[in-house]
Amino acid sequence: MKLKHLLPFAIMAILAACSKDDNPNEPTVNEDPSTFAEIGTLDIGEAGAAEISAYDPTTKRLFVVNNGGVNKIDVIDLSDPGNMKVIHSIPTNSGAVNSVSVYEGKLAAAIEAVDKQQPGRVTVYNTNSYAEIKTIATGALPDMVTFSPDGKYILTANEGEPNADYTNDPVGSVSVISVSDNYSVVNIDFSSFASQQTALQQKGLRVFGPNASFAQDMEPEYIAVSPDSKTAWVTLQENNAIAKIDLTTKTATNIFPLGFKDYNQDADAIDPSDKDNAIAFGKWPVKGIYMPDAIAVLQTDGGIPYLFTANEGDVREYTAFAEAKRVKSLTLDATAFPNAADLQNDAKLGRLNVTTTLGDVNGDGIYESLYSFGARSFSVWNGTSGALVYDSKNELETKVNAAGYYDDNRSDDKGVEPEGITLGKVGNRNIAFVGMERVDAVAVYDVTKPEAPSFLQLLKSGDAPEGVLFVSAANSPTGKSLLIVSSEDDGVLKVYSPKTL
Structure with missing residues (x-):
């Protein structure tokens, strides 16, 4: 781009839009976000590999979680996405690595303890030399890690899952690590909301772990941080909620x-x-529990932070406590379900997995309503009020079915199971990418109007896409936008890029 040919005010606008990592020789890129196509693939191993990835634009390296055998982080040369290759592996020693994030030459890895109920850790590495910079203790089971946009903080969602017999249930928390303050850490839990439990449950919060306190029952899953790095939003997946955190005061x-x-x-x-024996979408007397996994934030010019969630659903299944049962095994209230015997047929609702923790209002073992796991959709929420702005309804499933990707074997559980979501700017459009674990595909949406997303295309991925990572044209080794999808069940990485106009 030759800036000397632009008007002064245009020059200022372009410079203001450039990020710290932008290439000063960045070309003009006018891309069509409906034309993403695969340009590269790499198989790095078996199940447990390629779960989450992070990209460093300085070294043009991709850092990928690989717990397929020895727990490690594989380093991939992404300078030519069509010819990717593993060039190094960083051993993480004891404990599986769950997530990675990169900021200006630093790689942060969230690593759980061998005993998952014990505190985990974040280890920070140099992306060039791979040398360890710092290791910081976190809460139990750090499941996701991210840098704040300004790089001042590293945050982890510490799920704090209980042990199998539910005798040790750690407090769920978020660790906020101050990079410039010698990586000092503050662990934020949700005990201060215990007095509001009844009111929150009436609005749909789930608190149901055996003998668990409010703070123990909260299970943080994923984090999104506002562009100004002052606010974080955290999905509490099993609890069917989103928590908001003030990063200035480090309080929920x-x-x-x-x-x-x-x-x-x-x-x-x-x-x-x-x-x-069919893929047939119909109306049924069942509720879905949103229970989002991944979350991303889009801040608009109007100042509203829009939160995008992938409504996967999750089930607590432990030796001492398992919440799921099939509808056919429940006793249904005759008034609420006058045709219960017919509904409980395997070809109707009988096979559907639902929670036993909701729907039995008076605790007599008879269910007046049914609640299944997840919402088979992605949603947009107002980050200030928590209000629902948009839900994709059943569009993900109908689009997947029309493409021939729908897996009817998952109909009785959580359907297409949206798990990952990320946002990116392609050309002049805001785009959302939604990874669906059970159909091995990613849906692409134009979300420039976040209250009215528009479907663009489906991309076939590896088996069980977990990580969806967007690399802007400015930071890309090709000078074009990239979507990198990492799939945990087959260890396959796929890279996609759009056509230019």
């Missing part, structure tokens, strides 16, 4: 319960059976 300020989705509406229709 809100918990937003997400409520439930009504599958008895035409636009929300689902196929609840894997034994009906």
Whole structure:
């Protein structure tokens, strides 16, 4: 781009838009976000490999979690995405690595303890030399790590899962690590909301672990940070909520319960059976529990932070406590379900997995309502109020089915199971990429109007896409936007790029 040919005010606008990592020789890139196509693939191992990846634009290296055998982080040369190769591996020693994030030459890795109920750690490495810079203790089971946009903080979502017999249930927390303050750490939990438990549960918060305190029951899963690095939002997946954290004061300020989705509406229709010999979406008297995994934030010019969530769903399944049962094994209230015997047929609702922790209002073992796991969708929420702005209804499933990718074997569980979501600017459009674990595909949406996303295309991925990573054209080794999808069940990485106009 030759800036001397632009008007002064245009020069200022362009410079203001450039990030710290932008290439000063950045070309003009006018890309079509509906034309992403695969340009490279790499198989790095078996199940457990290629779960999450992070890209360093300075070294043009991709850092990929690999727990397929020896726990490690594989380093991949991404200078030519069509010819990727592993050039190094960083051993993480004891404990599986769950997540990685990069900022200006630093790689942060979230590593769980061998005993997952014990404190985990973040280890920071130099992306050029791979040397360890610092190791910091976190809460139990750090499941996701991210740098704040300004690089001042490293944050981890510490899930704090219980042991199998539910005798040791660590407090769920978020670790906020101050990079410039010698990596000092503050662990934030949610005990201050215990007095609000009843009111929050009435709005859809789930608190149900055996003998667990409020703070123990909260299980942080994923984090998004505002562009100004002052606010973080954290999904509490099993609890069906999003927590808001003030990074200036390092305190949790809100918990937003997400409520439930009504599958008895035409636009929300689902196929609840894997034994009906058909893929048939219909209305059913069942609620969906949003229970999001990944979260991303889009800040608009109007100042509203829009939170995008992939509503995967999750189930607590332990030796001492398992919440899921199939509808056919429950006793249904005759008034609420006058046709219960018919509904409980395997070809109808009988096979659907639902929670036993909701729906039995008076605790008599008879269910007046049914709640299934996840929402088979992605949603947009107001990050200030927690209000639902948009839900994709059943569009992910109908689009996947039309493409021939739908897996009917998952109909009785969580359907397409949206798990990962990321946002990126392609050309002049804001784009969302939604990874769906059970159909091995990524949906691409134009979210320039976050209250009205528009479907663009489906991309076939490896088996069980977990990580969806966007690399802007400015930071890309090719000078074009890249989408990098890492799949945990086959260890395959795929790279996609759009056409230019």
